[in-house]
Amino acid sequence: MHRAIRALLGSRWPLLGLAGAVAAVVVAVVIVADGGSLAQAAIALLLGLALVGLVVVGASARESEQRARKLEKQLKELSAATRTIATTVEAIATRQNDPSGGPLAAIIGAQRVDAAVRHDELISLHDELRTDLHATLTERQLGELSALANLYAMFGADDEVPVFGGFAASPQTVLRLASLVRRLPQDALIVECGSGGSTVWLALACKRAGRGRVVALEHHERYAARTRDALARHGLDGVAEVREAPLEPVTVGGEKHDWYAASAWSDLRGIDLLFVDGPPGSVGPRSRYPALPLLASALDDGALVALDDVERPDEAEVAADWLAEGADGVRLTDDGLVGRTRFFTATRD
Numbered sequence: 589m590h591r592a593i594r595a596l597l598g599s600r601w602p603l604l605g606l607a608g609a610v611a612a613v614v615v616a617v618v619i620v621a622d623g624g625s626l627a628q629a630a631i632a633l634l635l636g637l638a639l640v641g642l643v644v645v646g647a648s649a650r651e652s653e654q655r656a657r658k659l660e661k662q663l664k665e666l667s668a669a670t671r672t673i674a675t676t677v678e679a680i681a682t683r684q685n686d687p688s689g690g691p692l693a694a695i696i697g698a699q700r701v702d703a704a705v706r707h708d709e710l711i712s713l714h715d716e717l718r719t720d721l722h723a724t725l726t727e728r729q730l731g732e733l734s735a736l737a738n739l740y741a742m743f744g745a746d747d748e749v750p751v752f753g754g755f756a757a758s759p760q761t762v763l764r765l766a767s768l769v770r771r772l773p774q775d776a777l778i779v780e781c782g783s784g785g786s787t788v789w790l791a792l793a794c795k796r797a798g799r800g801r802v803v804a805l806e807h808h809e810r811y812a813a814r815t816r817d818a819l820a821r822h823g824l825d826g827v828a829e830v831r832e833a834p835l836e837p838v839t840v841g842g843e844k845h846d847w848y849a850a851s852a853w854s855d856l857r858g859i860d861l862l863f864v865d866g867p868p869g870s871v872g873p874r875s876r877y878p879a880l881p882l883l884a885s886a887l888d889d890g891a892l893v894a895l896d897d898v899e900r901p902d903e904a905e906v907a908a909d910w911l912a913e914g915a916d917g918v919r920l921t922d923d924g925l926v927g928r929t930r931f932f933t934a935t936r937d
């Protein structure tokens with residue numbers, strides 16, 4: 589209704605309509621005054637009102653048409669703006685892909701940007717790219733990638749090695765372990781709890797350094813076979829041995845655990861490097877705790893000990909307990925964290 593009134597006011601048709609209505613009323617009055625019937629007067633009045641109605645409809649239709657035209661114009665402007673935005677986004681994408689700044693100059697070159705502005709733009713482009721890189725890779729991932737490249741460069745591999753990821757020790761951990769081999773005595777004994785890719789890399793490092801041998805304890809037949817197979821493919825079976833060691837119940841520090849069968853490790857003496865990466869947590873709480881109490885007496889003075897996965901609460905607790913308690917006259921000092929592995933040095937009282 590409101591809109592119809594506005595339409596009426598905004599057009600010349602309402603006046604003509606009003607005039608028609610007044611004329612109709614006048615005609616109706618004249619008809620009655622001249623002795624015409626009321627029916628005739630009513631018909632004249634109705635005709636007049638119909639005329640007004642037509643005017644209203646006409647004016648309203650006219651306004652709708654105007655609004656439609658305005659809307660069409662706005663749509664055209666919007667679509668032109670969208671095209672401009674798309675072009676700008678494309679230009680920015682090109683600019684990001686070309687750190688040389690060439691496309692950047694093309695975008696803003698027309699405005700004869702001076703050297704200072706160009707310098708600022710390049711600085712911010714550099715910041716954007718750095719942010720992008722960090723958005724893609726975390727510091728930790730960059731560290732792992734770099735360790736992986738180092739590992740292959742330093743120790744090589746003539747055949748496929750078991751893949752990293754999942755249960756395997758991380759490249760950073762394996763790189764540190766393999767790098768330590770060169771510092772060990774010629775006849776060094778490296779013991780590993782939990783076999784896998786790390787066994788292969790440690791054996792490769794021993795072969796490369798011409799020193800040391802590896803004994804890996806493995807409770808799982810399938811994984812033992814897999815690691816042995818990988819060692820054989822690399823011609824490393826003379827350097828590393830996988831001992832199948834089913835888990836058996838043991839009580840250490842008043843705690844009950846399942847740990848590698850003693851028959852698999854009781855002959856070991858003079859361990860120079862102990863890498864504790866098993867048994868897995870699924871075996872039970874603090875599943876790696878027994879390693880130090882049970883193998884302490886077999887460690888050489890100054891032996892290196894590494895406990896993997898210390899970002900997990902269980903392993904973090906085990907590391908703290910080992911540091912606090914020591915075992916069998918052996919004390920550990922903390923050598924720091926590499927990736928998710930804590931390294932220690934063991935010394936005898």
Ligand SMILES: C[S@@+](CC[C@H](N)C(=O)[O-])C[C@H]1O[C@@H](n2cnc3c(N)ncnc32)[C@H](O)[C@@H]1O
Binds near residue numbers: 783808811868
């Ligand atoms: C943490 S893993 C040892 C990994 C090994 N040190 C390495 O870096 O490749 C500990 C034990 O988990 C078991 N294991 C290895 N891979 C597994 C897998 N994909 N699923 C379930 N258990 C696995 C094996 O028995 C292994 O000894």
